[in-house]
Amino acid sequence: MLDPHTGTIIWTLITFAVVLVVLKAAVWKPLLAALDERERQIRESLAAAEKAKAEMQASLDEQQRALEAAHDEARKIVGQAREAAERVSQQIIAEARQEAEHTAHAMRRELESERQAALDQLRREVAELAVRAAGLIIDAELDNEKNRRLVDDMISRIPQAPAHN
Secondary structure, eight states: OOOOOHHHHHHHHHHHHHHHHHHIIIIIHHHHHHHHHHHHHHHHHHHHHHHHHHHHHHHHHHHHHHHHHHHHHHHHHHHHHHHHHHHHHHHHHHHHHHHHHHHHHHHHHHHHHHHHHHHHHHHHHHHHHHHHHHHHHHHHHHSHHHHHHHHHHHHHHSOOOOOOO
16 A cells, blocks of 8 residues: 555655745745744844833833932931921020020019018118107106106016026
8 A cells, every 4th residue: 555656756756846946936935035024023122122121221220319319308308307496496495494584583673672662661660660669758758757657667578587696
């Protein structure tokens, strides 16, 4: 059954050669051209992908730098805000101390004024009492009998001192 015939082999080879020539002339060039075009498109796509990747990396790097700059700026702003808050706090404390000192000074002046007024009032009352006492003594001296009674009365009011041996 599988007996090779030389005639069949020759005709098969001739048919193969004819098909090969026809295919080479009609199909081979367009097939190679299509494959070359496909290869060119793949290369261009790869190059475009590499370019896009590089652009994406550059964009990512730029965004990273911008983010770091924003973080630096935020830290700077927070630092400035803290410094401003500290200055305001110190100013408020200084103003409060100054106000407290002013109030204390005013209170001391007021207390001194009230003390002086009380001393003045006491002096007036003592002076008035002295004038009354002097008036009583003068009135009492006008009459000898009254003078004697006054002296006796004053002596009786003096507490007895204990005797020292």
